[in-house]
Amino acid sequence: MQHDRRPSPPWLRRLLSYIVFTPLFSIAYTQSPLYTSNQNQYFLHGLARAGLGYLREDWLANTLDPTPLFSLLVFLSYRYLRLEALFYIYYAILMGVYLVSLLEISAAGFTTESHDHGNPSTRYIVLVALLIVIHSAGLRFGLSRLVGVNWTYALEDGVADQRLLGPVFQPSSFGVLLVLSLALFHNRRPYLAVLSAVSAAVFHPTYLLSAGALTLGYLLFTWIESRDPLGTLRLGGLALAAALPVLVYVYAGFGPPYSPLAQQSRQVLVQVRIPHHALPSYWFDLTVVFKLVLVLAGIFMVRRSRLFWVLVPAFGIALALTLIQVFTGSTALALLFPWRISTFLVPVCVAFLLAGASNWFSGLVQGQVSHLRLRATSLAFITLAVVVGGIRFTVDLERKANLAERGLEQYVFAHKTSRQIYLIPTKMQDFRLASGSPIFVDFKSIPYRDRDVLEWHRRLRLADRFYRTLDCATLHELISSYRLTHLVLAEENGDPDCGLDQPIYQDQFYRLYALASP
Template sequence: MSEPTLGPRLLTVEAVLLALAFAVAHTQSPLYYSNQNQYLLHAAALAEHGHLAGDWLANTADPTPLFSRLVSGAFATQPWLIQPVYFALLMSYFLVVRWLVVMLPWFPDTWLARVGFAVLFTAAHAGILRWLSVQAVGTDYPWYLQSGLAAQYLLGPGLQPSAFGVLLVWALALFAHGQPRLACAVAAAACWFHSTYLLPSGLLVAGFVGALAPTRARIAVQAGAGALAVVAPVLLFTFRQFDPLDSASKEALSTLANVRIPHHCVPARWFDLVAGLQLAWIAFGLVLARRVPFARALAIAALGGVLLTGVQLVTRSDALALAFPWRISVLLVPIATAVVCSKAASRLSETRRTQRVVLALLGALVAGGGAVAALGLGYRTVDESGVYEFVRRTAKPEDVYLIPTAFPKVGSGRGAVSNTFAPPPRAKEGTNQIPVDLQRFRLATGACVYVDFKSVPYAAPEVQEWHNRMTFAADFYSRTQHNLSSDEVALRARGITHVVAPRSRPFEAHYLDEVYADDIYIVYEVR
């Protein structure tokens, strides 16, 4: 059948509509979910959200100051504005991947190929399919088509600094479209939002330079120099604030890598059969696109990641582990998915029946995304609204809450999973899960917290202080007897004014007055 030719305006409208469909089908979390509870804290404090300007963690060195400055504007007006910003980022991600795949030699410029690709790529990210996977087999398998190794990812459930890794995809697309200098600069710009992209961006720029060098050496040097100029301020800031080479940082690096985020840092913890299959998926995508220049750049970047991972395995360097040489996979996996989807879309038969099926599938994915949002099928947490509402109404600037927290006993777990569409997770021995109880306490109430396990600083002295606070809290909640004057003195010495306890383990102490209770928690005030 004949294919109608669309003009530039209609092509733009088509692209935007498909991007809207992708963003709706992808879905996003409500505010204050998962890592947002760490990365939005400094922004909330800057905007004087509640009493967080006095919170200890909010006054530690901010690892993502540009992100915090930008997001503080939303907190100063309406925190909900964070949601449309992330929606726009989702659309941007889809549009740039679409722009990239048109450079693949097998991809035809037809309506069916474009929409067919959109359906397949959207399906790989669709919230409803991820939810169905959890319901059917207990694991979110579609997640592995878009996430990288070691539980790391570009997009994730909502707006956080790592979501600006989308700039790496933009860099790749710019390179594919013959703009290597701008591509290197954009790759380096991702580091401005999160310094965890320093090594992945460096590997990608090295890939660009390596792919250019044999035939366009001068441009390769210029592009590499431009990237270095863009990233130089981030390097200076990172080494000044969080110098990983300082001997005094050794203990802090070990704490971060082996206690707080071993599921990101210790290959023995995150590498399993699924991770091996993801590596095979990356290789498959690179082989399919092997004759395309951007694939050669990706192959160089992937090789660099493999070599540095090998160095980390041999040296067991915590500093290198925290640089995440395997994080380049957060770009490689979704690009491999895009390449495979484009290959499949290019082979769709040009019939009206196929067109109707493709449109029906796209509509189903969009409707499924709406159902996830309307019915609360994803991003579920324990209902802690009662205690949050009480604290939000009663908290004063000088109040500091001690909440139940402990070092999780999860040391034997392997692999990386997503709980986004699973029931509220609980830390269990033998898994890689960490406790998330009361993780929203700060942002949901605006009250100051003494310490929690989920949110952590990164400067060496502050990591040590966090560990000391965690040790105190873990010891306090592990004991069965608290009616000692030394406990009262210890709480007062730390400025703690309120203690939150699980309803199942109430405290009996002469210095604690119960001021609130529900089915899950009790709040005590220190006399």
């Protein structure tokens, strides 16, 4: 007697997908070693509070924290567990949320006419393979070498060099909760969708506009579908209540946006520090046109889905505010990053297109043997992506261990004491966290409160002036005004005639001097 097999419940299928595919996706995507790039800024407050070296005495560590919840996560993890590998695990968890959310959203790509055929199991494994491959470190390497550096993340990131994932775990990584929000809304969980979207902004306020755009779409569709004003108001009220603490923190902490200090600081951020994020004239290129085509094609593909009514308003808001910024030149609007909405539009729309491609592939093959071959091919591509990702991580670890400044940083870490402040070349972005010692300034890590931004810019200009000219008067001004205790010089800098003693550390790349008070 035969018994009909009952399909597994959706929650179990999602859980199994998450457990199986998260490690594969995270290894294929790969991460950069701790602490790299933006991590030098966003880990500072948490590690300083947790007691790493003497970072509590660092000037930047005592400025207003722009991402306090992320810093709390760093603080708790480092202070009580001292297991830095947790930061890799946290990011892998978020990557899994991102992948499974894309898989859920991709179902919208199966609901259009002519896109609902093929063996479901084959279709699913092909889609998983496509998503893993287009996000893989191996494909990024190939795109950067064959097409150009600007195309490295062309199939997954937004415009202006902004993306949800990327090589490092940082506050913006929680933007994956925007994709989860869309998946929840697609599965008719509007209240959870709103909370997920706002949670992205809780971890990084830069997502406030994106969360607002999604919420507007949810409200629009809820009204169209139900014509229930009270239900729509409840949903909007939940979004406002959840976002209110973030809005209050941003306004109270960073001040009114149109004060003279705020305007000056915005000019510094837009023109000096992040023009690649903030100026369309800087970041607009052929990749933007390519991504625009992907987004429009993806939205068109799900025109009969409930997600259509969410994505169209989000796209419209991003486009309208971007055009307004271009024509007005507003620095306030530039730092609102309306184009950051593209960070979830692009990967979501690419997932729709890949869903169509997986349908097409699975619909082409006939017979059990052919389906098995297609699944085997998909698994082979996943395996290749995972192997390449693992190799890339190993290579990056070795490369970071052999950086020119590593010997200097290890020496300072071993000999650091309280009340030391190091003047370093401004592009030496890893020194602070690697040595556990306060520094005067670097270019990478910045504050966000207006007066702190202006102070950062002043410090940056002073440091750059000294390293450009090796002017002793500038050095003495820095020592007397900021109580600097140590100076780092690269070998190519030469020896300034400033009465310095012999270096206390020297290798083929750098020299370290102890500074005497003038």
